[in-house]
Amino acid sequence: MDEDLLRHALPLEYEEDLDPLLERAAGARCVLLGEASHGTHEYYAWRAAITRRLIAEHGFSFVAVEGDWPDCRRIDRSVRLAPGAPDDPREALDGFRRWPTWMWANEETTEFCRWLRARNAGLPPERRVGFYGLDVYSLWESLRAVIGYLSDHRPEALGPALAAYQCFEPHGEDPQSYARETALVPSGCKDEVLALLTGLRREVPAAELDVLQNAEVAAGAERYYRAMIDGGPESWNVRDRHMADTLDRLLAHHGPDQHGGRAVVWAHNTHVGDARATGMAAAGMVSLGQLARERHGPDRVALAGFAGGPGQVVAAPRWGAAMEVMAVPEPRPGSLEALLMDTGLRRALFVPPPALTRGQRAIGVVYDPGRDGRQYVPSEVAGRYDALCWFRTTSALRPLHLEAARRGELETMPSGY
Numbered sequence: 169m170d171e172d173l174l175r176h177a178l179p180l181e182y183e184e185d186l187d188p189l190l191e192r193a194a195g196a197r198c199v200l201l202g203e204a205s206h207g208t209h210e211y212y213a214w215r216a217a218i219t220r221r222l223i224a225e226h227g228f229s230f231v232a233v234e235g236d237w238p239d240c241r242r243i244d245r246s247v248r249l250a251p252g253a254p255d256d257p258r259e260a261l262d263g264f265r266r267w268p269t270w271m272w273a274n275e276e277t278t279e280f281c282r283w284l285r286a287r288n289a290g291l292p293p294e295r296r297v298g299f300y301g302l303d304v305y306s307l308w309e310s311l312r313a314v315i316g317y318l319s320d321h322r323p324e325a326l327g328p329a330l331a332a333y334q335c336f337e338p339h340g341e342d343p344q345s346y347a348r349e350t351a352l353v354p355s356g357c358k359d360e361v362l363a364l365l366t367g368l369r370r371e372v373p374a375a376e377l378d379v380l381q382n383a384e385v386a387a388g389a390e391r392y393y394r395a396m397i398d399g400g401p402e403s404w405n406v407r408d409r410h411m412a413d414t415l416d417r418l419l420a421h422h423g424p425d426q427h428g429g430r431a432v433v434w435a436h437n438t439h440v441g442d443a444r445a446t447g448m449a450a451a452g453m454v455s456l457g458q459l460a461r462e463r464h465g466p467d468r469v470a471l472a473g474f475a476g477g478p479g480q481v482v483a484a485p486r487w488g489a490a491m492e493v494m495a496v497p498e499p500r501p502g503s504l505e506a507l508l509m510d511t512g513l514r515r516a517l518f519v520p521p522p523a524l525t526r527g528q529r530a531i532g533v534v535y536d537p538g539r540d541g542r543q544y545v546p547s548e549v550a551g552r553y554d555a556l557c558w559f560r561t562t563s564a565l566r567p568l569h570l571e572a573a574r575r576g577e578l579e580t581m582p583s584g585y
Contacts (some may be wrong), residue, residue, distance in 0.1 A: 169300070173508070173511055174513075176519050177511065177516040179515075180557060180558070183217050184523055188517065190218075193218075193226070193470040195467070196467075196468055197429070197469070198430070198468075198469045198470070199432050199470045199472070200433040200439075200440040200472070201433065201472050202472060202473045203434075203436055204436075205436075205483070205530075205532075206271045206565075207483050208272075208476060208479075215474070216276060216283075219432045219434075220280070226430075227430065229429060230298035230300060230431055231297070231431075233272065233433070234303055235271065237303070238306050238309040239263075239266065239301060242263065244298050244299045245290050246260045246281070246289055248297075248298060248299075249296070254489065260281075261273045261274075262569060266306075266539050269491075270568065272569060274568060275565075281528060296530060299305045302435070302456075303410075304388040304410045304412040305389060306382075307343065310383070310385040310386045311336070312333075313362070314382050314383050318379075325367060330363045332357060332360040335372075338367070350393070350394045350397055358390060358391075365383045384417070385410075386520055388413075392407055401451055402556070404453050405452075408456050411456045417534055419431060422531055433456070433460075436530070439456040439457065441457065441553055442458045442552050443455035446545050446547040457552075473553040474559075475557070476558070478499070478563040479495075479496050479564065480496060481496050483537070484534055485535075485536065493536060494537055497532065497540050500529075503544055504529075505528070508558050509560065513560065515559055517558075527546050529543050
C-alpha cells in the first residue's frame with residue numbers, strides 16, 4: 169500500500185506546491201478546508217496559505233469559519249476597514265473570551281487577518297473580502313445584538329425580541345440550565361424565538377445581514393440546546409445544518425458566483441469532510457461538507473482534509489478547563505496516519521486513491537493523549553475529501569492569551585464509534 173499511496177502523493181514544501189489543489193478548487197463555489205485538531209500550527213498556517221491564493225488568484229469573496237457570528241463580525245469589520253473598527257485585527261481577535269478562545273485568538277489567524285486587511289485596503293468597499301462566523305453558540309450575545317439594532321432602528325418592533333430575551337433570562341446565560349428545563353417543558357422558548365425570527369424576516373430588509381443572522385443564530389441555538397439534552401446525533405445535526413444554512417445565506421448575500429459569491433470555509437475535518445464516507449453516517453450524523461455537496465453539486469464544492477503525525481497540540485483536559493500544550497502520540501496502528509507515517513514523507517498533498525478506508529484521528533478542544541486510540545473516525549478517504557494535506561510532525565498553535573473564560577456550551581464532537 170505504501171508504494172501505491174506514494175503514487176498519489178505530491179510534494180508540499182512551498183506555496184507553489186499547492187497548484188494542483190488550486191486547480192481543483194478554482195472552479196468551485198465553496199472550498200472547505202479542514203483541520204484534524206483545533207490547536208495545531210501547521211493546519212492553520214497551510215489553510216491560510218491556501219486561502220490567500222484562492223482570494224488573490226481566483227476571486228473568492230469571503231472566509232467563513234467555525235466560530236460565533238458576533239465575535240467574527242468584529243473581525244469582519246476590522247479586515248474590511250469599517251469606520252470605528254480596530255486598525256489591527258489582533259485587537260478584535262484578542263477580544264475573544266468565549267471558551268475555547270485559542271481556536272481563533274491565535275497568532276496564525278492574526279497573521280492571516282492582517283494580510284486580508286492590507287489587501288482589502290487597496291480595494292473599493294464593495295469588493296473587500298469578508299470574514300464571518302458560521303456557528304450556533306452565541307444565543308445571548310445574538311439576542312442582545314438584535315435588541316440593540318431594533319432599539320436604534322425599529323423600536324416599534326422590540327416586543328418579540330424582549331419577550332425572547334426575558335424567556336431565556338432566568339437561566340443566567342447557562343445553556344445547560346436551559347437544556348435541562350426543556351426536559352420538563354419541551355417547548356422551552358421555541359415560540360418566542362420563532363416569533364422574533366418570523367417578524368424580522370418580514371420587516372427587516374435582506375441587506376441588513378447582521379441583525380437577520382443574529383436572529384437566525386438565536387433560533388438555531390435554541391434548537392441546539394433543546395436537542396442537546398436528549399443526546400444522540402440530533403444536536404450535532406442541528407449545528408451542521410445551521411452552518412450550512414448560514415453559508416448559503418452568505419453566498420446569496422454576496423451575489424451570484426460570477427459576481428463574487430464564493431466562499432472559503434475553515435472548520436474541523438468532522439465538519440468539512442463528507443459524513444457519508446465515514447462512520448458518522450451509520451450514527452445518523454450529517455456534515456457541513458456533505459450538505460454543501462448535496463446543495464451545490466460535487467463539482468462546485470472542493471473538500472480538503474488535514475492529517476498529522478505525532479507532535480504537540482493546544483487543547484484542554486476537560487470542558488471549560490485552561491488550555492494546555494499536550495503531546496500528540498504516535499498514531500494508532502492501522503490508522504490513516506500510521507499508513508502515511510510509513511511513506512516516510514515529511515509533508516505531502518494527497519489525492520486519495522479509491523478504496524482507501526482507515527480510521528482518521530480527530531482531536532477536539534478536549535483531548536486526553538492517554539486515550540488517543542478512541543479519537544479515530546472510520547473513513548473512506550477518497551469519498552470524504554477531494555484532497556488531503558499531510559504533516560509528519562506537528563507543533564502547537566500560538567494563542568494570543570492563555571486564560572479563557574469558562575462557559576457552559578458543550579460541543580458535540582464525534583469520536584469512538
